[in-house]
Amino acid sequence: MTAEPLRAENLRKIYTVKGAPPVEALSGVSMAVHPGERVALLGRNGAGKTTFLRIASTLLRPTSGTIEVFGYDVDAVPERARPYIAVVPQEGKPFFHLCPREQIYTYLRARGLSRETAKSRTEESLVRMGLTEVADRLAITLSGGQRQRTMVATVIATQAPLLFLDEPTIGMDPFARREVWASLRDLTTKGSTILLTTHYLDEAEALSHRLYIVERGRVIVTGTADELKRSVGGTLKVVLPGAAGRASEFASFGETVPDGGTLTVIVAPERLGELMDLAVRSHLTATVGPVTLEEAFLRVVGRKIDEE
Ligand SMILES: Nc1ncnc2c1ncn2[C@@H]1O[C@H](COP(=O)(O)OP(=O)(O)OP(=O)(O)O)[C@@H](O)[C@H]1O
Numbered sequence: 001m002t003a004e005p006l007r008a009e010n011l012r013k014i015y016t017v018k019g020a021p022p023v024e025a026l027s028g029v030s031m032a033v034h035p036g037e038r039v040a041l042l043g044r045n046g047a048g049k050t051t052f053l054r055i056a057s058t059l060l061r062p063t064s065g066t067i068e069v070f071g072y073d074v075d076a077v078p079e080r081a082r083p084y085i086a087v088v089p090q091e092g093k094p095f096f097h098l099c100p101r102e103q104i105y106t107y108l109r110a111r112g113l114s115r116e117t118a119k120s121r122t123e124e125s126l127v128r129m130g131l132t133e134v135a136d137r138l139a140i141t142l143s144g145g146q147r148q149r150t151m152v153a154t155v156i157a158t159q160a161p162l163l164f165l166d167e168p169t170i171g172m173d174p175f176a177r178r179e180v181w182a183s184l185r186d187l188t189t190k191g192s193t194i195l196l197t198t199h200y201l202d203e204a205e206a207l208s209h210r211l212y213i214v215e216r217g218r219v220i221v222t223g224t225a226d227e228l229k230r231s232v233g234g235t236l237k238v239v240l241p242g243a244a245g246r247a248s249e250f251a252s253f254g255e256t257v258p259d260g261g262t263l264t265v266i267v268a269p270e271r272l273g274e275l276m277d278l279a280v281r282s283h284l285t286a287t288v289g290p291v292t293l294e295e296a297f298l299r300v301v302g303r304k305i306d307e308e
């Protein structure tokens with residue numbers, strides 16, 4: 001396997017809707033995911049993330065453009081691409097008439113794994129995702145988070161070379177989320193490659209080597225979380241309560257974000273001293289902290305929306 005796990009070139013998708021105008025969900029998306037990478041696809045609701053993942057995982061056909069999984073064109077030869085991939089679909093549910101143990105085992109057997117391997121991987125995955133106590137209960141009796149754990153446990157157990165996870169940790173408690181992160185990190189150290197979507201930007205930051213931000217069917221930013229933060233002018237923020245009306249005095253330091261009465265200024269570390277001097281002279285209290293990926297995302301996507 002020398003080809004990239006995933007490569008998309010100028011991918012477009014137009015949904016035709018009966019009695020309504022067509023929807024252009026992807027308007028020329030190009031992306032490459034390298035071996036062993038964990039890449040997060042971010043974007044607002046309706047940006048096109050699920051559409052991209054569904055095309056990449058052979059569930060939906062593109063309107064134009066190409067997309068390859070390990071060198072196989074997923075539209076021309078989906079049957080060649082499928083053995084390499086496993087998917088947690090958005091809002092996927094385990095089979096209601098199966099228990100988690102049966103669901104995982106059956107799925108692994110259907111993918112062609114031997115009885116012994118399927119059995120040991122099932123048990124390992126149940127333990128890992130904290131499902132042992134409910135492993136033999138019908139899926140309909142499980143809580144929402146337990147069902148989602150079952151979906152992720154099933155896909156993690158495949159150890160497939162390329163995993164697509166569409167909002168994998170939705171509805172999970174903070175412990176379960178961390179278990180998913182650890183499992184996904186383990187898989188990539190063993191050679192798998194991962195493309196996931198999430199609206200939890202702490203998750204994107206904790207988990208991904210690289211990000212793509214999609215807005216209205218186009219990639220508007222790609223890079224690391226740190227690069228994204230630097231692109232909004234700095235990795236530090238200064239929070240100034242009561243200074244929302246004084247944004248212009250601080251505008252020369254970087255992006256200013258009024259929120260309620262508070263003003264937040266994003267600043268590069270080398271200009272922090274100067275900013276703090278001004279805050280003191282202005283009789284303001286100031287708190288310094290790191291810029292979060294969420295703040296950078298709001299600025300970058302917000303700017304794009306303003307431009308349009
Ligand atoms: N089957 C469909 N028919 C028509 N339009 C669709 C269909 N599926 C999705 N769309 C539209 O395509 C666009 C992209 O949807 P998509 O589900 O890819 O977004 P998303 O980025 O995954 O959003 P979310 O964060 O809400 O999951 C949206 O405008 C959506 O309304």
Ligand SMILES: [Mg+2]
Nearest residue numbers: 049050051090
């Ligand atoms: Mg989606």
